[in-house]
Amino acid sequence: MSRIAIAAILAILALPLPAAAEEIGECRFDRDTLTFAGTPVEQATCLLRKIKPLAVREPQPLPKAIKQLMERGGAPSAASKQAALDSFPEPYRAYAVEHAKAPVSQTEAGVPLAYFVIHDTSTPFYKDAPFPKDVDNDRLVNSFQPYISDEIAPEPVAHIFLNRQGQIWPGHEFAEGWRATKLESRVVGPAARGRFVHIETVQPRRFMPGATSRGQTEAPKPGFTKSQYRMLASLYVYVSARAGKWLIPAQHNTVDAGIPDAHDDPQNFEMKRFAKELEKLVKAR
Numbered sequence: 001m002s003r004i005a006i007a008a009i010l011a012i013l014a015l016p017l018p019a020a021a022e023e024i025g026e027c028r029f030d031r032d033t034l035t036f037a038g039t040p041v042e043q044a045t046c047l048l049r050k051i052k053p054l055a056v057r058e059p060q061p062l063p064k065a066i067k068q069l070m071e072r073g074g075a076p077s078a079a080s081k082q083a084a085l086d087s088f089p090e091p092y093r094a095y096a097v098e099h100a101k102a103p104v105s106q107t108e109a110g111v112p113l114a115y116f117v118i119h120d121t122s123t124p125f126y127k128d129a130p131f132p133k134d135v136d137n138d139r140l141v142n143s144f145q146p147y148i149s150d151e152i153a154p155e156p157v158a159h160i161f162l163n164r165q166g167q168i169w170p171g172h173e174f175a176e177g178w179r180a181t182k183l184e185s186r187v188v189g190p191a192a193r194g195r196f197v198h199i200e201t202v203q204p205r206r207f208m209p210g211a212t213s214r215g216q217t218e219a220p221k222p223g224f225t226k227s228q229y230r231m232l233a234s235l236y237v238y239v240s241a242r243a244g245k246w247l248i249p250a251q252h253n254t255v256d257a258g259i260p261d262a263h264d265d266p267q268n269f270e271m272k273r274f275a276k277e278l279e280k281l282v283k284a285r
């Protein structure tokens with residue numbers, strides 16, 4: 001081997017090795033591609049695992065309606081988007097119509113929106129007191145005031161707030177990149193902003209018997225109302241239509257699973273009920 005060839009090989013060996021892609025959390029989020037590991041079906045299967053009290057995660061099969069969308073790809077039809085818009089209550093409907101053709105968020109590097117993250121608000125917090133008798137129609141439970149005011153945070157913590165009666169308050173337009181998980185705010189940072197949209201679904205909490213920490217709280221059963229599942233499905237169709245592709249549905253806890261102090265929301269979320277409402281919109285003609 002010539003001296004030049006040896007020099008060339010040595011020069012190549014001296015180059016820093018490309019860093020192995022760093023994967024974050026149980027669903028293995030890649031910091032460079034801003035994507036969880038696997039096909040859309042595999043990602044949704046990991047991200048839609050059942051979240052039990054104390055943030056215990058259990059595998060569950062993907063509902064057929066969601067699996068089909070993840071397998072086929074593509075985007076919601078015009079009829080599905082219209083059915084979603086028609087289902088929204090005022091005043092949100094007018095707001096959604098106004099923004100219906102606007103682009104959605106992307107990251108600062110131009111990576112498009114990909115994930116639709118479902119949360120529960122864990123608010124109001126009743127400590128050791130019982131939940132109100134008629135929790136779904138309770139005025140305090142359904143009030144958007146804590147999220148609008150700076151009581152919880154200086155700015156709205158999510159894109160959407162959805163109360164138990166199906167009313168919707170937009171904290172941020174879907175065009176605005178926003179973060180609401182530890183993965184985005186603590187681990188990846190601003191580079192991830194715009195890759196996720198966040199939906200806060202109103203659900204009160206109270207301490208589990210004998211508990212003293214906010215990590216040990218319980219939600220009402222059932223966790224969410226029919227109106228909430230219906231509007232969640234409509235929001236998912238609407239924002240996916242604007243994104244031009246079916247977003248991958250996810251949950252706050254599973255996005256952050258493996259990161260210390262991950263929140264335990266959404267609790268008592270019934271994936272089948274969400275999928276049933278979604279199926280109706282997908283079939284809209």
Ligand SMILES: [Zn+2]
Pocket residue numbers: 118119120252263265
């Ligand atoms: Zn959350």
